[in-house]
Amino acid sequence: MPHLIDEAETLLRERGFKVTPQRTLLLQVMAGQPVYLDADEIYGLAYTQDASVSLATVYRTLSLFAELGIVTKRYIEPEHRREVFRLSEGPEQHYLTCVRCGKRVLIHADLLNRMARELVRRKNVSVTGACACFTGYCPECTGDLRRGGELPDHTDGAR
Amino acid sequence: MPHLIDEAETLLRERGFKVTPQRTLLLQVMAGQPVYLDADEIYGLAYTQDASVSLATVYRTLSLFAELGIVTKRYIEPEHRREVFRLSEGPEQHYLTCVRCGKRVLIHADLLNRMARELVRRKNVSVTGACACFTGYCPECTGDLRRGGELPDHTDGAR
DNA sequence: ATTACTGCAAAGGCTTTGCATTGTA
């Protein structure tokens, strides 16, 4: 989506920031990988195209992009060790991480949006952002475990 | 709840771990503060009762307790900088953090449980844990901003 | 010509770990 990149660069200039080769490169890298990546992964991808980029610039750029709304910053691993980023395009993504095989199951935003609306109604708050991380078993592992009798037929488990 | 403490100490002994004054102290401290606290806060509370406890022991103990299920470990701040812990008793707690005043609004578990059940139904996964962090405005700030015309009457905003 | 941006290296914040010592069982 070169469109997204152009928009981001226009936004940068409008706000008085400069469009540097590093910034363009990071936009390109992220546009080619529309999933959440951590700073080091983004740095790695960028590095293969330009070995002169530095990790510090990656962090600074991602931070600026997050402020401008160009990227969305999240924490999705169960251990939340690292920040992850992706271009802010399309509906938000949430994940369930399988504790057995490590696979991530994408959870579309509508469920969380419904929850947010309910929250607004019940608590009279407003919601500007949400981060939901589930742990559990992916469909395959759930099937395996049920067949093995290690899981009941229905589990929600979220205390 | 001295009951909880006894159970935890029994569990420790059953599993071959030792019941030390530090472990008992941390259990007492957490039983007196049934909310999520970070390691430093727990250390601070313990320190007032026994200045010889060390932060390293607090971390080691909380980690052991988490493995044994005695405490629940979570990340609740929007920035997820620190881990927070509380005794694993009662329904799970989730929060909305107000970006204007910093206050935390407690979100009861039922909303998230419903979401988890829906997830189980739709995706055929099983859910063993959930971490939801919302950002937005607390009821007071929402009211202020609506009166000032800075917020529409209804916002959910969770992309 | 400005002034923002970059790379480098060092520092920061939170958490973990090695090691000698202490204390529970």
Place this chain on the structure above:
DNA sequence: TACAATGCAAAGCCTTTGCAGTAAT
């Protein structure tokens, strides 16, 4: 008496920052 647990200090991991040099406008 054994061996787990502790305190201390150092190290680790991810992220941020100071500074001098570089480059976009």
